[in-house]
Amino acid sequence: MFELKNVRVDGILQIEQLTIPENQFTCILGPSGSGKSTLLRLLNDLSSPDEGEIFFKSKPVSYIDPLQLRRKVVMVSQAPVIFGGSIEDNLQIGLSFSGKEAVNAHEMESLLKLFMLDKKLSDEAENLSGGEKQRLSWARAMLLDPEVYLLDEPTSALDEETARTVLTRFYEYAQQNSKTVIMITHSKELAELVAEQTIDMSQYSIESGLS
Numbered sequence: 315m316f317e318l319k320n321v322r323v324d325g326i327l328q329i330e331q332l333t334i335p336e337n338q339f340t341c342i343l344g345p346s347g348s349g350k351s352t353l354l355r356l357l358n359d360l361s362s363p364d365e366g367e368i369f370f371k372s373k374p375v376s377y378i379d380p381l382q383l384r385r386k387v388v389m390v391s392q393a394p395v396i397f398g399g400s401i402e403d404n405l406q407i408g409l410s411f412s413g414k415e416a417v418n419a420h421e422m423e424s425l426l427k428l429f430m431l432d433k434k435l436s437d438e439a440e441n442l443s444g445g446e447k448q449r450l451s452w453a454r455a456m457l458l459d460p461e462v463y464l465l466d467e468p469t470s471a472l473d474e475e476t477a478r479t480v481l482t483r484f485y486e487y488a489q490q491n492s493k494t495v496i497m498i499t500h501s502k503e504l505a506e507l508v509a510e511q512t513i514d515m516s517q518y519s520i521e522s523g524l525s
């Protein structure tokens with residue numbers, strides 16, 4: 315699904331060749347500062363390499379309209395993005411940004427259940443805890459039904475049990491719907507739970523001392 319060739323981000327990353335397969339769950343592991351988020355941002359053109367090329371479905375990312383690319387390749391960032399208003403507003407806003415039709419309350423409630431969010435759609439999103447906001451942000455991405463999910467430590471603010479349950483459910487959804495998932499995690503245990511392959515960033519990090 316993605317191929318990186320001779321990619322260099324000055325002072326951060328040097329990747330001669332890396333392939334990330336379609337319809338699989340890939341986990342990115344590596345020490346803090348090793349360039350995991352930088353790699354993820356390259357994949358949906360939120361940043362560009364100083365050298366080299368990234369291909370999405372054999373097409374150079376630099377030739378694809380960034381908005382079109384980001385409809386197919388959706389990022390759930392480390393710090394959840396929450397808008398003013400209710401939980402429902404926060405779920406629908408992603409759809410309206412991308413010109414998609416609104417979903418009904420039943421669909422949104424099922425999603426809250428999947429993410430173990432015991433809240434009403436009318437509740438204020440700003441009042442949610444950090445871990446709840448993280449899951450709301452993730453749920454919003456799911457409504458967009460992208461081909462690829464880029465997840466930057468989506469369970470970092472969750473307790474171990476909730477992280478395992480939510481991730482297992484998401485894994486099952488991804489399997490059933492042939493989604494490609496690329497997830498950064500610091501947890502080897504979570505990676506073992508869901509990863510079909512792992513990328514160890516130490517080998518690509520210019521800060522060689524990190525490995």
Ligand SMILES: Nc1ncnc2c1ncn2[C@@H]1O[C@H](COP(=O)(O)OP(=O)(O)OP(=O)(O)O)[C@@H](O)[C@H]1O
Nearest residue numbers: 325326344345346347348349350351352353498515
């Ligand atoms: N826009 C930027 N300009 C300059 N340096 C940057 C920029 N973004 C990231 N860096 C640096 O690049 C290195 C890699 O950062 P990155 O966020 O990709 O690491 P990471 O592996 O995701 O770290 P963590 O696990 O702590 O989130 C860090 O040293 C960071 O300070």
